[in-house]
Amino acid sequence: MYDFTHMEDQLEMRAKLAEYKSEHQALDDVLQRATEGDKPVNLLHVQQLKKKKLWLKDMIQKLQSDLIDDIIA
Numbered sequence: 001m002y003d004f005t006h007m008e009d010q011l012e013m014r015a016k017l018a019e020y021k022s023e024h025q026a027l028d029d030v031l032q033r034a035t036e037g038d039k040p041v042n043l044l045h046v047q048q049l050k051k052k053k054l055w056l057k058d059m060i061q062k063l064q065s066d067l068i069d070d071i072i073a
Helices: 004-035 043-072
Strands: none
Touching: 004 043
8 A cells, every 4th residue: 555645745855855956056156156256245145145055955965865764664
């Protein structure tokens, strides 16, 4: 018998993972544009973006780990 709630959870986790990866890449692009060139840099804003990017990286790793654990189990 299939556990449809488990399958739905995996689908939600995969969707969230894709969302976090996309947001992480977008932040990477924003940070690159913000720090290149001769224009002044708002260091506080850059620091906030880097913290958000790091949080996203942690969440991506957690979701990937959870998905792998579900496949093995």
